Amino acid sequence: MNGLSLRDPQVLGALAAASLCLGGVVAYYALRKRPSEEELEKLRREELVQSGRIIDGTVIDISDLGPQESGRPDGMRLILYKYQVAGVVYECSQDVTLLQEHVNIYDCRLGFPCxxxxxxxxxxxxxxxxxxxxxxxxTANSIPIRRPPRKPRVPARYL
Structure with missing residues (x-):
């Protein structure tokens, strides 16, 4: 009866190849660059812009927290908003600290739709x-309504 022996060169080669593969996988996960929180948030925003659905909401409030309150050296700027999906009201906030060149929280109109x-x-x-x-x-209207100018009414000529 043939049994497996650790002295067999084929068994030693298979064990060496398996341990090499396992070591490579462990090294990959140990040495790979992990994305930062900012990169993960940017990826989340990009995914929502590409595949997210759009619904009407309302801007509730803004919050500008200093370094002491937020625990961050740059502070934190939040926009609080709410929206309703399938009868459930969601109240959320978005940290827009990294988006300062795109939005000024002090220009947000509270209570306006978004x-x-x-x-x-x-x-x-x-x-x-x-x-x-x-x-x-x-403004309160997202699409301004522009009515065409009215033409003056000319009375019809009677023949």
Missing amino acids: SVRYNPHRPVNSIIVAENWSGLRN
Whole structure:
């Protein structure tokens, strides 16, 4: 009967190849560059801009926290908003500290409508501002209504 022996060169080669593969996988996970929190947040915003659904919401409040309150050296700027999906009201906030060149929180009009992009499979995952998209509006009407000028009425000529 043939048994497996550790002295067999084929068994030693297979064990060496398996341990080499396992070592490579461990080295990859140990040495790979992990994305920072800012990179993960940017990827989340990009995904929502590409595949998120848009719904109407309302800007509730803004919050500008200093370094002491937020625990961050640059502080934290938040926009608080709410929206409703399938009868459930969600109240969320978005940290827009890294988006200062795209949005000024002091220009936000509280109580005004906004557009919210959300993940339909997880509605709590939402944004109102990204690098290349903004759901903030300047007026209560998102699309200004422009009526064509009226032509003066000319009385019909009777023959």
